[in-house]
Amino acid sequence: MAENVGGGGGRGESAGDKAREEFFSEAQEIVDGLSRDLLALDDVCRRGGSDAELVNDVFRAVHTLKGLSGLFGAAMMSGLSHELENLLDDLRLGRIELTSQVLDLLFQSVELYGRILAAAKGDAPEPAPEVKALLAALGQVAQQKGGGGGSVVAQYELDPGLLGVLTEYEEHRLRTNLQAGLSLYRMRVQFQLATIDSALDDLKAKTRPHGEIITFLPTGEGGDAESVELEILVASRANLGVLRGAVAGPNISVEEVRRRDGASNPLASIPPPPLDDRSRERDQTDPYGGVSMSPPTTSGGDALLDEINAAGAGATRTSAPPPAPSFPPGPGGQLGTFPPGGIPGMPVPGIAAGGAGAAAQGASGGSGATQRELTLRSVTQTVRVDIRKLDHLMNIVGELAIVRGVVARLSERVRLDPDLKEIAPDLHRLHRSFDRHLAQMQNGILEVRMVPLGQVFDKLARIVRQISREHDKQVNLVITGAETEIDKLIVEELSDPLMHMIRNAIDHGIEDKDERMRVGKPAVGTIALNAFQKGNHVVLEIEDDGKGMDPKVILAAALRRGLVTESEAREMSDKEVLTLVFQPGFTTRDDVTALSGRGVGMDIVKTNISKLGGVVDISSEVGIGTKMTITLPITLAIISVLMLEVAGRTFCMPLASVEEAIVFDDAMIKTFEGREVMTQRGATLPIARLAKLFQLEGWRPGVWINESAPTPKPPEVRPGRKAKSYCVVATVADRRVGFIVDRLVGQQDIVIKALGKSLKKARGLAGATELGDQRVGLVLDAAALINEVLASSTEGRIAGALEGPRSPKTGIDPRDARSDGGMS
Amino acid sequence: MKALVSRRGEGRSALQRADELGKRAEYLAFMLGTEAYAIQIGNIVEILKPLPITEVPRADPEVVGVMSVRGRLVTVVDLKRRFRLTRSFTMDKKSRILLVDAADELIGLLVDEVLQVYRLAESEVEPPQVLGTEQPPHVVGIGRPAGGAVLLLLDLAPLFLD
Structure with a gap:
């Protein structure tokens, strides 16, 4: 529960606080990464493609967030993550389409994550209603899945090869049955070629009361000169036991085809052990067969798999091979009769299956381990530091600088004192060295404080997307200079003003599509976000190719609001007029009709930028666009x-x-x-x-x-x-x-x-x-x-x-x- | 936030606050001119001999200036001017600066002399109303420790709310 997190902090053991801090920063980092991935995904999606790897990245990020928030008892976040994870899992497995609606939900959730984090830190109220709304929306999307037939089938662990050879009718029957909620069973039956016709008819008759045979296909394996093995797909309302009982016979095995989300009986779903022909023929009650399919082993394996999944690699789930139809059939009908404990330490032939399973798990486990290793490595390479600690260090440097000054004076006095002349050069050298190292240290700390502006830009890109959708305008955000570095404190304070300005640019600057076409501009508007360093300053430009700001309109609005008097107005240059938008209370909102208005919160923008020691300037040309330039000091320290x-x-x-x-x-x-x-x-x-x-x-x-x-x-x-x-x-x-x-x-x-x-x-x-x-x-x-x-x-x-x-x-x-x- | 604090301040009557303060609390007594004042010792971070104080143009008249205490900037306020006891500003050998934590910043209170610490029992604190019904919020009572001293007890929070 987010409030719990806050409460825990209030009680304040420092270790807990520290862990919490780390949680926040890590969660923030993940959310930022999530945002970037989503933007990339959005991009891909708009070009009509899709990127499984990106979806996977997003899934993993959410999964990690879920784990983290669970660890810290942040219920709201963990609940949201859980639902998102489900959605993403569906996406990953192709059960739902990556529509812009889904993307919207994902973007919304990123925003909510930010707000939840802020709330947990105590900076803002909890966005409880919004989270609730989003959860509801996620639920709706989840329900929509399976609307398309293919997606239902996709939920089952069926060999794609098998699906490929189904006739259209068989496919249709499969779909219809599954949509009707029937279970799907896979039978493997060994038929003697001599009697196959009658045997098959017999089987069909036995099965009919319980369900429908959708298809039967030769497996191409496990047969010999006199026998053939068929794989039979059966849709049935009956449970596994009933079906098994109905068709029981030699050389028949029945298993349920699991849904990929694992809603099935683990016992039934375990592939039969591969037995070579000899052993199969020799002894149907061969106890070896039980080795790899005993429930404890199974659940153990599942637990392991879960653990691996939980360790951060959702991908492991997909990489685990579906229970392969290619496994040779076990002794028919005997599956349930083996002692559940299995026989420990049993050698082959059970090992073959166990081995394959282990290999599969080993592979997924291996990728999980790789994941873990990667994460560990990145943790050791970067250290998160509270900016206050850097401030503290900077203060110490400041004090050392004062010491340096004193030493310099001393050194000078010593130099002038004939009695101390001998030590003067040494002291001077010492002072020089101290000076040099102090400067290096100062620069080092400054460097650490610097972060690329890209951090803010990523957030802005998200906002551009959101706002442009709200306003139904197409906007292309072009970013240059994201790598420009600036003091971390400034970056933090920048995001709100920049957001305001971007919002204004879309809201008031960029015209809607029809209007743009009419004046001969490209339908998609462009907002350029440029950053570059200029001496000790960083310059940020936000430039749109919208309709620009009309001084006449601004002046009229300012007059109406009493921000300027008539006589003042007469003397103002256009440039002065533009700066009126920074006046508190300025807006052109009243006369929405056909007016290019700006100034929603622009006074706040200006104040915030000023607080950072920066300035904002506007230049604008009617019909061509507006450029806002922010000049900021690189560091405040x-x-x-x-x-x-x-x-x-x-x-x-x-x-x-x-x-x-x-x-x-x-x-x-x-x-x-x-x-x-x-x-x-x-x-x-x-x-x-x-x-x-x-x-x-x-x-x-x-x-x-x-x-x-x-x-x-x-x-x-x-x-x-x-x-x-x-x-x-x-x-x-x-x-x-x-x-x-x-x-x-x-x-x-x-x-x-x-x-x-x-x-x-x-x-x-x-x-x-x-x-x-x-x-x-x-x-x-x-x-x-x-x-x-x-x-x-x-x-x-x-x-x-x-x-x-x-x-x-x-x-x-x-x-x-x-x-x-x-x-x- | 600020509003909240001040509302809370108003919510409690001066007497109540004196009560809260009165449970055998320790007060540091100091002189402002000829008058003796005291504040709860828990408010005081440190007592300093005056360091160089740089005057700040455009600051409130009661602000003496800023000084640096081991790298931290401290605004020094002359309580005498704050209480309008004097217009001129004096600092001598006995002058001390009480470093107090007030409303998110360190403030130095310039006082003329630091006397001693008193432990005051509830019975040794009179409500401020004895001075008249309308007392400023920072006056929380009158301390009368054994020995005949009379101290005006101050609550710092209302002093630095704005």
Whole structure:
């Protein structure tokens, strides 16, 4: 039971927790794999083919999930897995067709698995109604099986060779009888050629009261010059015993043809032991015959088979040969009379059958073992690590970096001290080596944190399929750059925003088929998902070839919702208009008619991306398509920063956002309507004075140090001489702002840590880091600051008019997510 | 989640909470200016001598800044400013920072002096209502340990809900 899982965790033995964690991650991994396989299957299916191997993979995944969830008492998951397994088994054995309806169910179940897992972790409510609905749907599909005649026959372990030679009528009779629920028996009868006609008639007469003989065929074996062996298929309502009694006679064996799902009497289903002619003729009561067919052995064998199956290879079931009709018949009618215990250690001839069976089982057992071995191997090659542990390691690296700084200072002091000159070179070398190894370690940990974006893309592919079906639009998802790596934490946070954007692209962007044909586009819409690395950033593009976003429509919608005023609207560029979709509350939904609307939750998308230190941009052309570009930092953990000083305080500006830093002079400034701008490289650059932005009054280090000082260190007053200042040009996406600072201190790699919730109000800060000598340096959130500066200048321009609806500016608060992300 | 916590906080009367706290609980007493306060010792992770604290622009006025305690960032809050006992910020030799676990983060409470640990019996705790009917939620009672000290007992959770 999923809730049990949760409860168990609450009680919290650490070993149990750990096991649970592993369960979650393993289950998640399997579900992800399942999703990939299903997508591949979907692909194959759409091309009109089918791939037994893939179906098998899916089956195995579900089977493993079932085992896992059973182990952890996750009843909901195990129940779902059980039903799915049945469905997949039917699929595998061709009892049902792989229709898109079935695929839908499979996709749904993958989604439900995700939700069940989330629920078990306590992140979400349990999707109980959905699971129930899905189970019901699965049940329906299961009932549909057997609707086609062939599938009924397929349920029986009949030699395909035999089925192949049935006449159409015989096949029809077989089908009809089986559909009517009759049992199927296989008789093997040895006829003397001389008397075959009468003997056969005799047999027919004996059988008739109990059932219908569907066919008789020579087995081509077990006969000799004077005799022939026939295999007779009989459909009957009677049970095995009755039938046996009715036809009892020498050289006759009767067995039930098992259904593949094993619904049969194990005793009856065991193939008779192969006896060579001599022994058969010599002695019908030959006790050797009992050896391999005693029930204990049988059930033992079944148990073994089950175990092997349970060990993860559903495939073993198919690989086990059907009870071969090719087995020579045993002594007729004697099967039931052997002592059930069998005779232990009995040598041939029983061994022949046992041996064949063992070989069969050995083969399947062997493949099971191979499976197991493979699984083991993959486990030993990869280790699942909680990202928090990596954070912890990263923190240690951060502290070591501080030690490194101290050592560097010491080394410098030693070098300058004439008394210690001798050890100076050694210390220096030591420091260098420490430095190098620390950097390697840092990179190593960073590398471990990196995961390919493909993880998210797989999920998205599933969503594309689902949404496009919901909307009855055909969409082709083209993915490039799935191998691009990004910090695991970012990947986790990315899936929801990306899903929103994809949903919007299908919902609002891609036109329906008729419309597309009308405007001369291919009927199938395309959504391209591209990822690539660009410096310290990863760029993600979501591009659709839909109808694009019409600025006029967006503006109209924004006006109607009071997001902009008329006067603002007149001054907005098309690009500015597009960004209106990121405003909270923006939607064009009201006027569904003929409007290309977007913006369902786009404000959330933007907020989420901002939390990750990224930005979203839109470009769109009406009738051609829309492209959303997300720019994200590769990692949240370690960043290179430019250390700068403003009014005595030290801040860190992420180097990734710094375009350049130039010496600044007040004379460079021009003002337009109160906004300060300067010209840089021939372009207008809005500038912001960081001291003013942060309202830093007076020059002081901004660090309270209390060692022996009775009162806080008084702010140092700087000599009156006008110092140089600098302009740090920061860019995020295509937005640029010059930040005026007093001093550039230098460049440094830092481990960025989240500020606590209590500092939520301090906007414009991405986090903080330790600078050495125990001081903390604040890291600026360049994206937020740039947006703030540009937004406030817009507001300045159209002063006052937008107090109301616009005031909830696209709230950018990077600390939110990060403090939750366990970066401390 | 937050709403839940606060609702639970409202659900219990101050007296009830004092009761819960009152079963011979151990309190750490400290000074804010001239007034003596105490919080349950279980809330306190560590008592620190002040480390360098970096001020944070745009933070609430009661926030002194952030400091790093063995690699963890801690927001330091001046309880005196929080309680509006003072406007200016002081730190001296006796100043201590009480590291407390509050609402998903580590918070440092800057106090002027740490006094001692008191074990208070239920009988030694007066309900906050003696101070007047309307008391802020973080005031859970008045401790009167033997020896004549008078301590205002604080519950930290309501202080850091928003």
